[in-house]
Amino acid sequence: MAESVDGARDGAGTERGPGEGAGDGMEDGKGSGLRDGAGDDPRDGTAGEEPLPGIGKAEGPGTADDPARQVRRRRRTRRVLYGALVLLCVGVLLAAGTSYWAFQHYTGRVDRIAGVFPTNVPASALPPPSKDGSETFLLVGLDARSDLPTTGKDAKAPEWKPGAQRSDTMMLVHLPADHKHAYVVSLPRDSWVDIPGHGKAKLNAAFSWGGPPLLIDTVQRMTKVKIDHLAVIDWSGFKQLTDAEGGVDITVDKTVSRLHGGGPGAVWSAGTHHMDGSEALDYVRERYGLPNGDLDRTHRQQNFLRAVLSKMLSSGTFSNPLKLKHTLDQVTSVVSVDDQLSNGDLRDLVWNLRGVRSSDMAFMNAPVAGFDMIQKQSVVLLDDNACSELWEAMRNDTMTDFVATHSLDTLGDKVS
Known part of the structure; x- marks a missing residue:
């Protein structure tokens, strides 16, 4: 029976060491020292990496250092910059149009x-x-x-x-x-x-x-x-x-x-x-x-x-x-x-x-x-x-x- 407590395997076949509760090895993303469910998939670029102390998650897709997320962030940044540039151009054109109207209005009067x-x-x-x-x-x-x-x-x-x-x-x-x-x-x-x-x-x-x-x-x-x-x-x-x-x-x-x-x-x-x-x-x-x-x-x-x-x-x-x-x-x-x-x-x-x-x-x-x-x-x-x-x-x-x-x-x- 001691083996069933101290050496039991979890549902994923992973052996838990002494002192590890059943909840500590669950892959539901709620534990404090868990994997995020991706495992050591080589596609995520994080295979074999240990979680950072105090964070408790191994880096995977969608994290801060994920290349795909960086690409998406750069695209959003460009969209914001393009939008700001368009607004600036519109503002300049509106100001120029207003000035031109005022100039024509008053000098023409x-x-x-x-x-x-x-x-x-x-x-x-x-x-x-x-x-x-x-x-x-x-x-x-x-x-x-x-x-x-x-x-x-x-x-x-x-x-x-x-x-x-x-x-x-x-x-x-x-x-x-x-x-x-x-x-x-x-x-x-x-x-x-x-x-x-x-x-x-x-x-x-x-x-x-x-x-x-x-x-x-x-x-x-x-x-x-x-x-x-x-x-x-x-x-x-x-x-x-x-x-x-x-x-x-x-x-x-x-x-x-x-x-x-x-x-x-x-x-x-x-x-x-x-x-x-x-x-x-x-x-x-x-x-x-x-x-x-x-x-x-x-x-x-x-x-x-x-x-x-x-x-x-x-x-x-x-x-x-x-x-x-x-x-x-x-x-x-x-x-x-x-x-x-x-x-x-x-x-x-x-x-x-x-x-x-x-x-x-x-x-x-x-x-x-x-x-x-x-x-x-x-x-x-x-x-x-x-x-x-x-x-x-x-x-x-x-x-x-x-x-x-x-x-x-x-x-x-x-x-x-």
């Missing part, structure tokens, strides 16, 4: 004005081309004194008809080749200048008599600066843009009378005012009662423009897709540009100026020698010598050095 550049101009009156990489825009603001927009996709009134409109604002916007700054020079509307075919007159009469071509011809002859592009917006558009941005903060340095929109005895008190579109329009339209007349008015326009740009160009706008979309919707709906400014040009312009903020912009008036009354009109006399230096710096794309080394009528932090 901008209204184009045909035939803005003068023709049949004598070669001697043509300015030299802009320095490589730099551009100069002529920004024209119209004040139709109505709520009907004259520019942009929502225009309900004509942009120009002979004798009906005078350009209320004229600014040269110089963008240097390094795209790190922008220089805005206001041309007083009352500047007494030569207008081709009309003799001496106020600068804003050029737009009234001949629209954009005559105004561009006049400015180019006066400055010898190449006007690369034209942008037109009316104050009705600025009003909409201001309201769309939730108003702007404008600082007034001293209390001054308010003749527009405030009623009898109204004033602009010293301090910072949060203005909606209507209030801002009243502020920039003011002309009479200002110490320097038209020059102070141009600074108010610059101050307003700077306030709007500060809000539009803030980092929060560019980091918030919904806010950026809203801003672009508003800007493209109220601005008109010349038809020579292609969608690609607009894309490059926006991309090149993506890092420019209002603090990188310099606002100034063209140098003025004084004021006069000519033909019963109050006019502004430009300083020919000082203006010549300014125009030369613009032509040579050296505005940064010019601004740093010259005393100019620049826009300060506060404007009355």
Whole structure:
């Protein structure tokens, strides 16, 4: 009987040694020191191997070192990598498609004005081309004194008809080749200048008599600066843009009378005012009662423009897709540009100026020698010598050095 306990054979014919219980030699895969049922099959590559201590299983098919399992694992890894690559490609294509749609959507929305550049101009009156990489825009603001927009996709009134409109604002916007700054020079509307075919007159009469071509011809002859592009917006558009941005903060340095929109005895008190579109329009339209007349008015326009740009160009706008979309919707709906400014040009312009903020912009008036009354009109006399230096710096794309080394009528932090 002792043999039946100590030397008994199990059901597989394997002799158990002393101390080995019947369950310890079972091939049901549940024991702690068992074979997995494969035995010493040479096909599994583990014949004759002893189980690893603490593991209790001899290696066989389906284990970590099994070649077939390694092949299956490599195949799964490749499938995962291929899937990730496909997802990445799809994501890139979707992003590119979205960017292309946004590019086409916004650049295509901008209204184009045909035939803005003068023709049949004598070669001697043509300015030299802009320095490589730099551009100069002529920004024209119209004040139709109505709520009907004259520019942009929502225009309900004509942009120009002979004798009906005078350009209320004229600014040269110089963008240097390094795209790190922008220089805005206001041309007083009352500047007494030569207008081709009309003799001496106020600068804003050029737009009234001949629209954009005559105004561009006049400015180019006066400055010898190449006007690369034209942008037109009316104050009705600025009003909409201001309201769309939730108003702007404008600082007034001293209390001054308010003749527009405030009623009898109204004033602009010293301090910072949060203005909606209507209030801002009243502020920039003011002309009479200002110490320097038209020059102070141009600074108010610059101050307003700077306030709007500060809000539009803030980092929060560019980091918030919904806010950026809203801003672009508003800007493209109220601005008109010349038809020579292609969608690609607009894309490059926006991309090149993506890092420019209002603090990188310099606002100034063209140098003025004084004021006069000519033909019963109050006019502004430009300083020919000082203006010549300014125009030369613009032509040579050296505005940064010019601004740093010259005393100019620049826009300060506060404007009355």
